[in-house]
Amino acid sequence: MKLDIHTSSIEPRRQTYAHVARRLGDRPASRYDEAVLDVQATANFHYRPLWQPDREIYDVRRTAVVLEDWYVLRDPRQLYYGTYNLSRAAMDQGTERALAFIEQRGLLAAVAPSWLASVASYLLPLRHYEWGANMNAMTVADYGYGTAITSAAAFSAIDRLGMAQTLGKIGLLLDPTGDVLDRAKASWLEAPFWQPIRHALEDTFVLEDWFEAFVAQNVALDGAVHGLVYRAFDRAGMDHGAAAISMATGFMTEWMPDHARWVDAVVEKAAAASPENRALLSGWARKWSARAVEAARPLAERVLGGDAAAAVDRVAAEAADRAERLGLEREAAR
Amino acid sequence: MAAATSAPRRLSLKRKYAMLTRGLGWETTYQPMDKVYPFDRFEGIVIHDWDGWEDPFRLTVDAYWKYQAEKERKLYAVMDSVAQNNGQLGITDARYLNAVKLFLTGVTPLEYAAHRGFAHAGRHLRGVGARIAAQMQSLDELRHAQTQIHTLSHYNKYFDGLHDFAHMHDRVWYLSVPKSFFDDALTAGPFEFVTAISFSFEYVLTNLLFVPFMSGAAFNGDMATVTFGFSAQSDESRHMTLGLEVVKFMLEQDPANVPIVQRWLDKWFWRGYRLLSLVSAMMDYMLPKRVMSWAEAWEMYFEESGGALFADLERYGIRPPKHHDVAKKEKSRLSHEVWTILYNYTHAAAFHTWVPSDDEMQWLSSKYPDTFDRLYRPRYRMWREAAARGERFYNDALPQLCNVCQIPMAFTEPDDPTKIAFRESIWRGERFHFCSDGCKDIFDDEPEKMSQSWLPVHQIFQGNCGGASIEDVLRYYHLNIGADNLDYEGSPEQELWDAWTADRRTAR
């Protein structure tokens, strides 16, 4: 049976969904826009949560940040599920190749043994840091308002778990028995130079405001911890022949600017929406950045010795620059 | 993982999963564990050893990214192809699309809700393995919402009733059936949520939604829907397994958990079954070409598979869910009773209904020999005659809704298909109505919670839905009056479809 239809008779009657058209006009919409805009329910909830009876299922009151439209928190990367997984699968393929290459060529033998020991103590316990960051990302996916923030937060949670598992694989390269991972965990739990970071992280787990947890984790703690580990420590490793470690952590160095684009856009848009938001976000950024920088200092001292102060100053300066770029206030308003 | 495969010392799947996953979590010391995980105790479920939970698929993130990316690549290739080749013309008949409309407005928003519910479980359960499985599921559910929106976006360009699905989901009367179901799960604790969705819905019942329905989509030329449907099912198999593992885990951890789990299985079986009654109508009435009847699907997926499952769980002291015998008695009536409700109220719905054709009635009669000719054919004959006289029947009285499942009260007594079932309870001086003993039991067990339901008919009468006339309410729903609603016969969609396929019909 042949179907012969004049194309003029099958013109589309509308270009996109009505809720998308109300925002952007009736024209073909991007896959990101259709995947995200107004997908979360907003009205007529049936029951209140047994676990939080004073709130609706989705409730703007779970943060002190106030936005008229929660879809201003767009992801500049325009990630929806398909593009997210394609992007991460490609990034991870690079990591897998690097890990296999390092193993096959025995490249770890080129790293100074004393530095390898240092890597085991500064890099591997970060598995637990990433698992903690995963938890904060899930807090945002759980309590956040609107699909724009919850979808990107859920992606970032899996990113964190993926990085925790990549760190585990690096541990298994260092020590195929896996004992090195047990020692890394003991260090995370007990070594004095990890405790201020773990303490700060555990304090973020009990924050009631999801947006504060978002800022504390992604702006403050990551700024200090990732800034030191994947930039300062990585550079220092060059003097010890640690190119293999840089290769093995390629996912993280590629991920950091990608992640920061999203985090920056969220903070910038929320701060720009009102002076109250700006003050709130500025306060959180100041408070948590100050704490994160100090919390990371013992780790920097342990790894960099005499060069630690300069490296810590640098991440502190980066935090200040970033805050300014995002339109946050350096000082509390008088 | 491709590279690791060729590496000399390849880790086994089990060992890799254990090394990379177990031990990630730790006992917090700067903050009390119960403050970090405030919600996994209040339901009364006792867990002694979270390491007792194992993910049978042992999925690590690298494999997740790899296989999910592969699935997405395939799916979006089909989507692009459908759009480029006017795939909407390949369906058997435009009436078929009404099933798709019900799916997009009723089910897709639930996929997003599931993303949030599993985010909650993925944050608040304290065991690492269970949490990771919940997190992956949270992402999968987001996938399902987004791929459905993307796939059906193409149909929305040509057909009615799909254009404002999210707005409608929060408001339209029959969509409070799926919405209240999921709101009920989301507002429960994390263990009940996982039992409700992963086990009772996905393991026990979802096959009835996806498998015959998606197979039906394929049979009816809907390449787009069958592709996202089966692609989603490949995740669903993982979710079903999570559901079964979580239930077994709770049952193994402490005997005190058994009665709690049993109560949830009773509740969520019935709630899921009532929700799926909409699917029964889709299967028996909306598919122009039918794969199997609702009764056959019920036998295959609940009576056989579910029977084996509950026989397996017997060793824990679990019995089949309460009222499953009622579902069995209803299986040759359910779809017809639901289609009758939908036919009555199509003027207030974003999809079309119709009286089945003679061929279709023949099929229904052969699949339902004990009930169709005796109970339902005469009714359709009457409606057809009325329509021929220009008096297509629409019911202008707002129906009484069941307080729990929120379906209009038109289901019949388990042992008398000619008598409508009414049940009621009085709570704090108010009277609440139910369609069945199953729904009444659910209310009586949690009256404080269930009495909060947002009943569309009550809300209309209270003036909360745009006004007093049906037209006011339809505008509040964002229905395109005269296009989205009413009988398929005479609809703009029928006119369009007939014009598109005129050549096809003359070629016959």
Next chain:
Amino acid sequence: MNVSITLQNTGDARAIIEAIAADNPSAKIQSFPAMVKIDCASRLVIQRRTVEEKVGRAWDLQELHLSLVSLSGNIEEDDDAFVIAWR
């Protein structure tokens, strides 16, 4: 008590279906539009090696995820076999 697995009716899945038929003599295979449902008495196994013979290349059991539609039974998976069984 039967266990069952449902697979898509695709090129990738065909080799898996053939492998199941070869390794499970009691398998009952039913075709539906776009899918194939396989029932087995109490236990069903998918052997990696058998699938590899059918496809002529290395095959990872996790590739099963790409073809899976549904299953019924308890799952046990390792590198060599995927087993569905009731206890």
